[in-house]
Amino acid sequence: MADWRKIPEAGTVFAIRMLVLLARTFGRRVAGWFLYVVALYYAIVRGGARRSSRDYLRRVGHRATFANVVRHLHTFAQVSLDRLFFLTGQWDSFRFEHRNHESLVQVAKTGRGVLLLGAHLGSFEVMRCRAKQFGVPINVVADFSNAERVNGVLRSLAPDLDTRLISLGTDPVGAVLEIRAAIDRGELVAILGDRPPSSKVGKTGHTRIVMSQFLGAAAAFPAGPWLLAHSLGCPVYFVAGVYTRPNHYALHFELLADEVRLDRHEREAALARYAQAYASMLETYARSAPLNWFNFFDFWSQPEPAPGTAAPRAGGGGGSASWRASSRGPWSRTSRTVSAKRVSGRGRCSGRRAP
Numbered sequence: 001m002a003d004w005r006k007i008p009e010a011g012t013v014f015a016i017r018m019l020v021l022l023a024r025t026f027g028r029r030v031a032g033w034f035l036y037v038v039a040l041y042y043a044i045v046r047g048g049a050r051r052s053s054r055d056y057l058r059r060v061g062h063r064a065t066f067a068n069v070v071r072h073l074h075t076f077a078q079v080s081l082d083r084l085f086f087l088t089g090q091w092d093s094f095r096f097e098h099r100n101h102e103s104l105v106q107v108a109k110t111g112r113g114v115l116l117l118g119a120h121l122g123s124f125e126v127m128r129c130r131a132k133q134f135g136v137p138i139n140v141v142a143d144f145s146n147a148e149r150v151n152g153v154l155r156s157l158a159p160d161l162d163t164r165l166i167s168l169g170t171d172p173v174g175a176v177l178e179i180r181a182a183i184d185r186g187e188l189v190a191i192l193g194d195r196p197p198s199s200k201v202g203k204t205g206h207t208r209i210v211m212s213q214f215l216g217a218a219a220a221f222p223a224g225p226w227l228l229a230h231s232l233g234c235p236v237y238f239v240a241g242v243y244t245r246p247n248h249y250a251l252h253f254e255l256l257a258d259e260v261r262l263d264r265h266e267r268e269a270a271l272a273r274y275a276q277a278y279a280s281m282l283e284t285y286a287r288s289a290p291l292n293w294f295n296f297f298d299f300w301s302q303p304e305p306a307p308g309t310a311a312p313r314a315g316g317g318g319g320s321a322s323w324r325a326s327s328r329g330p331w332s333r334t335s336r337t338v339s340a341k342r343v344s345g346r347g348r349c350s351g352r353r354a355p
Contacts, residue, residue: 019081028093031081032246039074049073049296056299059215060290075291079123079243086129096130097250104237104253108136113183115229116239117256119194119282122292126241126249127190137187141179143168176228183232190239191228193278194295196220210275214283217300226274229260236260238281242289254281 015038022031043050043066053072054064062068082094107114116138118124124140131138142165166178166189182189196209208223229236238254256277262270286293 015077016080016084020084023081023084028081028085032078035074035077035081036070038077039070042073043070046296048298052296052298056215056293056295057290059217059300060287060293062290072291072293073296075243076294076296078246079292079294082243082249083123083125086123086125089129091129093247095248096126097244097248099250099252101251101253103255107235108186108188111186113186113232113234114188115183115225115232115234115236116188116190117193117225117236117278118190118239119192119285120294121194121240121282121285122243122289122294123241123249124190124192127239127251130241130251131188137182137185139166139179139182139187139189141166141168141175141189141191176231179228180232183234191225193222193225194282196222210271212272212276212279214279214300215286219279219300221275221279223271223275226260226262226271229257230262233259238278240285240292242285242292244289252285256281 018034018038019031022034043053050066050069053069057064057068057072085091085094104114116127118127128138128140166175166182168175179189208227209220210223210226211218212221213219214221225236235258236256238252238256240252242250242252244250257274260274
């Protein structure tokens with residue numbers, strides 16, 4: 001399986017440093033002009049990104065020309081530049097639309113914690129920073145181990161970058177406990193749900209994925225967010241900060257599940273349904289804003305089966321199939337550990353724990 005963690009970080013760090021230098025010296029407009037050079041450079045030099053962009057553009061119904069690849073990369077560069085301004089609180093030149101957010105606001109008013117499931121589509125940073133601006137507590141969950149140098153550059157701009165960040169990298173059990181504590185406090189917890197973890201995670205062996213239909217073919221999605229949501233018993237919303245035109249973003253909120261139920265006797269089928277609902281919603285937004293897709297690796301490559309297991313297959317008829325690559329994936333391990341530790345009280349999300 002193509003591992004997005006192996007994408008070199010050095011070029012990204014160089015590009016971000018250049019953008020920071022240009023933005024600080026000449027302002028945002030001049031830095032924006034430089035993005036065309038950055039996009040053209042990456043389209044020429046980074047063959048993997050170029051091929052992945054062309055593959056995606058074909059699947060989404062766009063002409064996979066070199067010019068469109070450059071436009072695709074330019075959109076990514078523009079959103080990356082905007083992120084630098086979001087982190088430093090420079091909002092004045094931006095305009096934001098909030099769509100379908102009323103139900104999320106109502107849930108938040110009741111004091112229930114909510115799991116926000118995003119993707120590498122548009123700007124996830126704009127969601128976090130807008131929530132911070134309005135005084136809504138939001139915690140971002142991710143594995144930051146593959147972008148340590150990039151995060152170092154960003155910390156130089158925003159020293160409070162690590163505030164309310166929950167890292168899955170070295171201590172997944174501790175991360176799940178932090179997530180539960182945040183949900184019990186009635187806060188928002190945001191996690192990206194489109195990239196499966198590396199085929200091997202630390203010393204725990206292989207991890208768990210769900211194969212779902214996405215843009216006409218089977219793709220691997222992480223099962224972890226759904227196992228986590230089942231354990232937490234809280235609502236799950238799809239979220240996306242879509243770049244619509246220069247200086248404009250549309251923030252979308254869609255309810256995926258009021259509560260994730262994974263009953264023992266139909267757990268695999270239920271996982272497949274939830275994952276397919278997410279993949280279908282993600283496809284809708286990818287088709288409506290195709291240049292906002294920022295997964296520049298072979299997204300549809302088939303995962304490598306664990307020793308002694310069969311390769312996964314997507315379910316027929318547009319469905320999906322879950323595949324436990326081993327009996328000790330990190331999410332299943334953390335779910336058992338959280339249940340064993342039994343964090344006192346169920347808090348505001350009185351959901352059922354995984355049996």
